[in-house]
Amino acid sequence: MAGDITETLQQQVQRAAAEGTALDIQGGGSKRFLGHAAMGSALPVRNHRGVIDYDPSELVLTARAGTPLAEIENTLAQNAQMLPFEPPHFGPDATLGGTIACGLSGPRRPYAGSARDFVLGCKMLNGTGELLNFGGRVMKNVAGYDVPRLMTGAHGTLGLLLEISLKVLPRPPASLTLIQECSAEAAIARMSHLLSQPVPVDGACYHAGHCYLRVSGSALAVKHAHEVVGGEVVERPDHFWQQLREHQLPFFSTANCIYRVLVKPATPPLPLAGNWLLDWGGAQRWLVSEEPLARIRACVSAAGGHVTRFRGAPDGGEIFQPLGAPMLALHQRLKASFDPHCILNPGRMYANL
Amino acid sequence: MPAATAEITPRTPIQEELLNSLHAILPSAAVLFDAEEMRPFECDGLSVYRRLPLVVVLPETVAQVQAVMQLCHRLEVPVVARGAGTGLSGGALPLSNGVLLSLAKFKNIIHIDAPNALATVQPGVRNLAISQAAAQHGLYYAPDPSSQIACTIGGNVAENSGGVHCLKYGLTVHNVLMLKVVTVEGELLTIGGETLDAPGYDLLALMSGSEGMLAVIVEVTVKLLAKPERAQVLLAAFDDIEKAGAAVGAIISAGIIPAGLEMMDRLAIQAAEDFVHAGYPRDAAAILLCELDGSNAEVSEYIMKVRALLADSGATEVRTALDEAERQLFWKGRKSAFPAVGRLAPDYYCMDGTIPRRQLPHVLHQISLWSQEYDLPVANVFHAGDGNLHPLILFDANKPGELSRTEEFGRRILLLCVEVGGTITGEHGVGMEKIDQMCVQFRSAELEQFHALKAAFDPAGLLNPGKAIPTLQRCAEFGAMHVHHGQLSHAELERF
Numbered sequence: 001m002a003g004d005i006t007e008t009l010q011q012q013v014q015r016a017a018a019e020g021t022a023l024d025i026q027g028g029g030s031k032r033f034l035g036h037a038a039m040g041s042a043l044p045v046r047n048h049r050g051v052i053d054y055d056p057s058e059l060v061l062t063a064r065a066g067t068p069l070a071e072i073e074n075t076l077a078q079n080a081q082m083l084p085f086e087p088p089h090f091g092p093d094a095t096l097g098g099t100i101a102c103g104l105s106g107p108r109r110p111y112a113g114s115a116r117d118f119v120l121g122c123k124m125l126n127g128t129g130e131l132l133n134f135g136g137r138v139m140k141n142v143a144g145y146d147v148p149r150l151m152t153g154a155h156g157t158l159g160l161l162l163e164i165s166l167k168v169l170p171r172p173p174a175s176l177t178l179i180q181e182c183s184a185e186a187a188i189a190r191m192s193h194l195l196s197q198p199v200p201v202d203g204a205c206y207h208a209g210h211c212y213l214r215v216s217g218s219a220l221a222v223k224h225a226h227e228v229v230g231g232e233v234v235e236r237p238d239h240f241w242q243q244l245r246e247h248q249l250p251f252f253s254t255a256n257c258i259y260r261v262l263v264k265p266a267t268p269p270l271p272l273a274g275n276w277l278l279d280w281g282g283a284q285r286w287l288v289s290e291e292p293l294a295r296i297r298a299c300v301s302a303a304g305g306h307v308t309r310f311r312g313a314p315d316g317g318e319i320f321q322p323l324g325a326p327m328l329a330l331h332q333r334l335k336a337s338f339d340p341h342c343i344l345n346p347g348r349m350y351a352n353l
Numbered sequence: 354m355p356a357a358t359a360e361i362t363p364r365t366p367i368q369e370e371l372l373n374s375l376h377a378i379l380p381s382a383a384v385l386f387d388a389e390e391m392r393p394f395e396c397d398g399l400s401v402y403r404r405l406p407l408v409v410v411l412p413e414t415v416a417q418v419q420a421v422m423q424l425c426h427r428l429e430v431p432v433v434a435r436g437a438g439t440g441l442s443g444g445a446l447p448l449s450n451g452v453l454l455s456l457a458k459f460k461n462i463i464h465i466d467a468p469n470a471l472a473t474v475q476p477g478v479r480n481l482a483i484s485q486a487a488a489q490h491g492l493y494y495a496p497d498p499s500s501q502i503a504c505t506i507g508g509n510v511a512e513n514s515g516g517v518h519c520l521k522y523g524l525t526v527h528n529v530l531m532l533k534v535v536t537v538e539g540e541l542l543t544i545g546g547e548t549l550d551a552p553g554y555d556l557l558a559l560m561s562g563s564e565g566m567l568a569v570i571v572e573v574t575v576k577l578l579a580k581p582e583r584a585q586v587l588l589a590a591f592d593d594i595e596k597a598g599a600a601v602g603a604i605i606s607a608g609i610i611p612a613g614l615e616m617m618d619r620l621a622i623q624a625a626e627d628f629v630h631a632g633y634p635r636d637a638a639a640i641l642l643c644e645l646d647g648s649n650a651e652v653s654e655y656i657m658k659v660r661a662l663l664a665d666s667g668a669t670e671v672r673t674a675l676d677e678a679e680r681q682l683f684w685k686g687r688k689s690a691f692p693a694v695g696r697l698a699p700d701y702y703c704m705d706g707t708i709p710r711r712q713l714p715h716v717l718h719q720i721s722l723w724s725q726e727y728d729l730p731v732a733n734v735f736h737a738g739d740g741n742l743h744p745l746i747l748f749d750a751n752k753p754g755e756l757s758r759t760e761e762f763g764r765r766i767l768l769l770c771v772e773v774g775g776t777i778t779g780e781h782g783v784g785m786e787k788i789d790q791m792c793v794q795f796r797s798a799e800l801e802q803f804h805a806l807k808a809a810f811d812p813a814g815l816l817n818p819g820k821a822i823p824t825l826q827r828c829a830e831f832g833a834m835h836v837h838h839g840q841l842s843h844a845e846l847e848r849f
Contacts, residue, residue, distance in 0.1 A: 057602040058709055058740075080608055109549065116555055117527050130798045138707040139739040140524065140779035142513045142562040143787075143794050144803055144822065149526070149558030153550070170608035195470040196491045198582040198648060221651035262548035266468035283549045306552050321552035326540055330809065331553055337805035350553075 065097025103153025127339025436508030442784030476507025631686025
């Protein structure tokens with residue numbers, strides 16, 4: 001199963017660069033719904049796989065980009081460790097490379113950090129097919145610009161990820177999920193209040209009239225947190241958080257567009273009609289709405305936030321929050337510095353990138 | 354125009370225009386060009402490198418910074434930005450033909466947003482001042498470099514500063530949400546946002562640790578954390594530094610992530626003890642400081658576990674700080690380690706490599722052999738949890754040849770860090786100091802990519818030129834001097 005196909009991939013990128021043909025970088029295909037439709041010839045990375053280095057006591061794992069995310073999580077679980085950013089898979093075939101390229105994080109994100117926070121290093125090909133190594137396999141490293149984190153969430157538009165080194169952490173030995181019935185306003189106030197309380201919250205969500213709080217840590221810490229936070233204990237809590245993370249709750253079963261709205265966590269409920277689900281303690285809100293896109297963007301922007309048309313977006317218009325002109329120009333110059341022939345996932349993230 | 358007066362160094366017409374225009378933009382007290390006035394700006398914390406700039410400017414508004422950048426851009430004059438000047442790699446070393454742009458007057462805490470656990474501050478705000486301002490809300494700013502009473506947040510972002518709590522709470526890059534920066538053209542840009550992620554590329558990560566090469570930071574929004582209910586520190590003594598290293602692995606393998614996990618060797622222990630009387634055991638070969646934080650219950654539980662792990666690892670003594678005063682004292686010893694070691698010799702040189710933790714015994718052993726070879730004592734302090742090693746080489750710059758011996762010793766330590774899979778700098782930055790070692794850490798292809806990336810922000814190369822990323826020519830010259838394992842690095846380049 002394990003395989004190093006660096007040379008093949010490098011030749012493919014070099015050829016495409018010489019011919020000026022666009023490449024469509026493909027991992028497991030689990031997140032193809034996100035972003036503009038891909039164009040160009042398929043460049044599959046799935047066979048570039050395998051965990052290369054993992055010493056649990058160093059808290060660092062290095063794997064090839066095509067390694068299935070599930071395989072990495074299993075390897076970590078056998079050592080009572082985890083990827084702290086709790087990445088969504090969105091399908092059984094999710095790969096590490098796709099996870100990092102999309103830069104998505106799950107419910108633990110506000111409390112533990114995001115995908116990019118845990119990226120330590122990468123080996124990659126730029127758009128001319130040069131093999132490059134940035135960052136490393138140690139936790140503190142300020143030599144050179146932080147290219148590995150720049151690659152995170154760049155949707156493959158700056159480089160083809162070959163290997164990724166991540167910081168990993170021990171799994172908390174105990175966890176409880178506590179549920180309380182309340183209004184959205186009350187849930188937001190509660191989740192915001194907990195940000196300044198010494199309580200080991202590592203998940204906070206408001207869904208269908210209930211506030212869900214997950215507290216994790218040592219057994220005593222969790223017991224103590226329950227006393228402070230209150231609420232009913234949820235049975236099979238892992239199931240709930242997994243369904244939330246993977247968009248498998250009934251909320252997400254819709255043919256309409258699902259918007260991802262990011263705002264400051266204490267932002268009051270926004271005056272946009274539709275169904276709301278609040279994750280990340282109120283900082284990431286999912287919206288299913290028939291309001292016009294322009295109105296949604298305007299309302300969220302006024303609150304200091306931004307919107308992604310995450311799933312089911314009709315054709316036309318940007319998927320991610322449009323960038324201002326100077327910022328877009330800077331993005332284009334950066335793109336050109338990595339991918340001068342504009343062959344890596346062109347247009348996948350923004351139309352002009 | 355009247356002829357230049359005799360006491361003024363002759364300036365080029367462009368320099369004349371620069372000075373005249375700066376006086377039009379800034380109050381006269383904010384433009385320093387007299388050598389004595391500029392003296393405090395001639396170096397940062399790495400004082401072996403000193404140079405006077407052409408002029409020092411001290412703007413106090415964002416509009417003034419923009420105007421300065423627009424002017425310098427038009428006249429193609431290089432600019433070096435500077436915070437408190439506590440950096441340890443010469444990153445803020447001025448250029449003799451350039452402007453030294455001090456952000457020292459940007460001292461305001463703009464807003465503490467407790468419901469969203471954010472603080473928005475100007476770049477010249479001191480690191481510790483953020484936590485002090487947030488304390489009334491039960492919040493604090495986690496990264497705590499040893500210089501936190503003096504260093505400023507703008508400099509922290511530019512260097513991606515660490516501290517003793519990085520293993521659990523991350524570096525600066527993990528704790529910053531938004532920046533306002535002035536580009537080389539003088540344009541104001543917002544990078545990141547108050548939301549947990551921002552649209553587009555992660556420029557925030559790119560700005561963190563970019564050493565003033567990409568833009569000038571004029572505002573910083575940081576994430577605040579709830580102050581833990583309790584923090585407790587354990588001090589463990591060992592008669593063998595390898596046992597101390599093994600104890601670190603044992604704690605982490607047990608699934609415990611301490612808030613801080615620091616190691617000091619005998620020379621560092623004795624220096625710190627003599628300096629601040631922290632109660633360290635003077636005869637130990639190594640001590641570990643292990644801080645645990647969280648809820649009362651959790652800290653109690655983990656203290657028992659860690660005590661047992663330390664004892665099993667062969668600690669000769671394990672002490673728990675009796676109260677907050679003793680906890681602070683234990684940390685004071687560690688945080689004073691640099692100045693404490695500084696009292697042992699006229700000069701010291703602080704290294705900053707990071708290594709995979711398992712390599713610690715090998716690396717420390719090699720350092721002690723070199724210490725004998727060069728006849729220069731070394732004290733080691735180590736952020737043991739995250740593998741960041743600070744060997745402090747003691748020397749006397751007034752003794753002929755001793756500085757160059759020290760620098761050679763230091764270079765060998767950094768090369769060793771790279772060889773064992775680590776890096777030449779964990780948290781102090783490259784600056785001027787480690788620019789040649791960058792040629793060992795990276796190959797030409799990566800360096801070229803770095804230069805291309807910088808050009809996307811700063812095509813004319815006016816922001817802190819000559820720092821952080823070496824030119825390929827410099828590497829070729831360096832490689833010719835340092836042939837490693839018989840392999841010539843950057844072999845494809847012409848030799849000069």
